[in-house]
Amino acid sequence: MIELINIRKSFGEKVILQDVSAKMEAGKTNLIIGASGSGKTVLMKCMVGLIKPDSGQILYNGKDFTAMDDMEKKPIRQEIGMLFQGSALFDSMTVEENVMFPLDMFARGNYKEKRKRMQECLDRVNLKDANKKYPAEISGGMKKRVGIARAIVLNPKYLFVDEPNSGLDPQTSLVIDKLIKDLTAEYNITTVVNTHDMNTVMESGDHIMYMHQGLKQWEGSNKDIIFAKDKKLNDFIFASEFFQDIKEMRQSEYFQDNKWRGGKQEGGNKTNS
Amino acid sequence: MEFKFFYHFGRFILMIKGMFSRPENMRMYWKEFMHQCTDIGVGSLGIVFIISLFLGAVTTVQTAYQLVAGFIPKSTIAQIVRDTLILELAPTMVCIVLGGVVGSKIASELGNMRISEQIDAQEIMGINTKAYLIGPKILAALITIPCLVVIAAFLGIWGGLQAGMLSGIISSEEYMKGLRAAFDGYNVFVMLSKAFTYSFIISSIPAYYGYNVTGGALEIGRASTKAVVVSCILILFTDYLLAAMLL
Ligand SMILES: Nc1ncnc2c1ncn2[C@@H]1O[C@H](COP(=O)(O)OP(=O)(O)O)[C@@H](O)[C@H]1O
Ligand SMILES: [Mg+2]
Numbered sequence: 001m002i003e004l005i006n007i008r009k010s011f012g013e014k015v016i017l018q019d020v021s022a023k024m025e026a027g028k029t030n031l032i033i034g035a036s037g038s039g040k041t042v043l044m045k046c047m048v049g050l051i052k053p054d055s056g057q058i059l060y061n062g063k064d065f066t067a068m069d070d071m072e073k074k075p076i077r078q079e080i081g082m083l084f085q086g087s088a089l090f091d092s093m094t095v096e097e098n099v100m101f102p103l104d105m106f107a108r109g110n111y112k113e114k115r116k117r118m119q120e121c122l123d124r125v126n127l128k129d130a131n132k133k134y135p136a137e138i139s140g141g142m143k144k145r146v147g148i149a150r151a152i153v154l155n156p157k158y159l160f161v162d163e164p165n166s167g168l169d170p171q172t173s174l175v176i177d178k179l180i181k182d183l184t185a186e187y188n189i190t191t192v193v194n195t196h197d198m199n200t201v202m203e204s205g206d207h208i209m210y211m212h213q214g215l216k217q218w219e220g221s222n223k224d225i226i227f228a229k230d231k232k233l234n235d236f237i238f239a240s241e242f243f244q245d246i247k248e249m250r251q252s253e254y255f256q257d258n259k260w261r262g263g264k265q266e267g268g269n270k271t272n273s
Numbered sequence: 274m275e276f277k278f279f280y281h282f283g284r285f286i287l288m289i290k291g292m293f294s295r296p297e298n299m300r301m302y303w304k305e306f307m308h309q310c311t312d313i314g315v316g317s318l319g320i321v322f323i324i325s326l327f328l329g330a331v332t333t334v335q336t337a338y339q340l341v342a343g344f345i346p347k348s349t350i351a352q353i354v355r356d357t358l359i360l361e362l363a364p365t366m367v368c369i370v371l372g373g374v375v376g377s378k379i380a381s382e383l384g385n386m387r388i389s390e391q392i393d394a395q396e397i398m399g400i401n402t403k404a405y406l407i408g409p410k411i412l413a414a415l416i417t418i419p420c421l422v423v424i425a426a427f428l429g430i431w432g433g434l435q436a437g438m439l440s441g442i443i444s445s446e447e448y449m450k451g452l453r454a455a456f457d458g459y460n461v462f463v464m465l466s467k468a469f470t471y472s473f474i475i476s477s478i479p480a481y482y483g484y485n486v487t488g489g490a491l492e493i494g495r496a497s498t499k500a501v502v503v504s505c506i507l508i509l510f511t512d513y514l515l516a517a518m519l520l
Binding site: 045048049050070071073074075077078080082084085086088089090091102104105106 | 294297298300301385386389390391393394396397398399400401
């Protein structure tokens with residue numbers, strides 16, 4: 001579990017994060033959603049320690065990560081896997097060397113075992129016939145998969161994913177989302193995903209945090225996000241054409257009166273007819 | 274171009290200090306070190322070969338042109354060629370050229386890794402990227418570049434002989450005689466001191482600029498230009514310092 005307590009961050013005069021607190025639970029896909037520039041990436045980088053917050057604490061299973069020095073951070077960092085927005089693959093290495101790299105650096109065991117683990121991870125993300133290719137030679141979706149394989153190769157307890165769907169077609173996006181969701185449940189990982197993709201939100205938002213201009217505006221799950229009352233959140237989620245139907249449905253008398261919550265069969269029949 | 278000397282100097286020192294930590298995995302560091310030795314050392318052999326031959330040749334021809342007085346023996350030409358090459362041309366000229374070749378390579382490699390977040394990715398894995406990415410480069414430079422300078426001195430002297438014979442300025446016997454006359458081993462010490470100092474400059478300054486790139490791809494080019502300019506100026510500056518101190 002990761003706990004954020006009153007995280008603040010400014011770059012110069014510009015306030016990016018103002019007092020963000022949250023809990024990211026294990027075995028769940030925790031989503032941070034919000035418009036571009038709302039501070040999602042900065043928040044994630046604070047969590048993994050790439051950016052130092054001005055104030056506030058980040059607790060990994062109760063241990064204060066922000067108060068540690070580089071040496072103390074190392075053991076926690078080895079339990080963190082991260083997929084960057086641009087995949088951040090090492091472009092001087094082939095796909096399999098990329099996935100081997102964390103193993104070579106940190107894992108015990110002989111070459112054969114490491115290769116087996118590497119192949120396992122590449123199979124897990126369903127990447128075939130790309131072992132010997134360089135990052136420049138594969139597509140965006142494949143890069144993300146390699147990135148995921150590299151992030152999970154050391155069996156992380158924490159997985160951070162920054163915009164897994166940016167630059168991907170909807171179909172590939174779904175595959176990547178499902179992969180992240182499955183991995184999270186399979187290995188009981190605390191997963192944090194930054195996204196502004198509503199498909200992802202509906203598909204895998206066990207716990208959703210909506211960021212607006214550096215503030216946590218709303219928190220909940222994909223079950224209640226559609227009916228959330230927050231004005232800004234509504235503007236954000238219904239901006240997508242995909243959700244116009246739902247918006248119209250919501251605006252119908254039936255939902256306005258809030259009959260759908262308490263009201264039983266009567267209301268249901270009305271809209272159906 | 275802003276000139277924030279103390280700011281950069283302080284950050285540079287911090288970077289060097291940050292390099293010293295226990296390697297996460299000695300084998301990987303060794304592999305990276307060998308890789309850098311090949312890249313920096315073997316990769317620069319060709320250019321060193323060419324420039325040192327021509328430096329020797331030109332020095333011979335021009336020294337002969339300047340020594341017009343008849344009473345000076347021809348072998349003096351070889352002596353002068355030998356000493357200028359060892360004292361100045363082999364270390365300084367070669368390192369200035371290498372500063373361009375190796376420096377821009379180091380700066381753009383690290384700059385690219387920074388911009389595409391590859392450095393961040395390693396940092397998150399728990400790797401001290403200063404130690405892993407910069408350390409082996411500086412160490413490889415400190416070992417291979419002085420070797421290149423020694424090779425350059427030999428090749429330059431040989432090139433001088435070839436040029437001398439080709440243009441009929443000096444015979445090979447006279448040249449050899451000159452080479453053996455009044456040889457001072459201390460000059461070799463000066464050459465190596467220069468070579469080591471320059472190697473450090475050539476590798477660490479571009480590493481500093483590359484590692485700290487911020488912004489976009491355009492900044493990578495700017496950082497490597499800046500790195501090469503600053504290392505060249507520093508080489509010439511320390512050249513003067515070392516000459517004043519050691520000679
Ligand atoms: N290193 C930085 N220096 C200055 N400003 C930054 C830096 N990183 C991000 N910002 C600013 O912080 C804001 C939030 O950025 P970001 O977290 O990347 O947004 P997003 O929610 O799209 O991921 C942006 O306005 C951006 O300009
Ligand atoms: Mg972002």
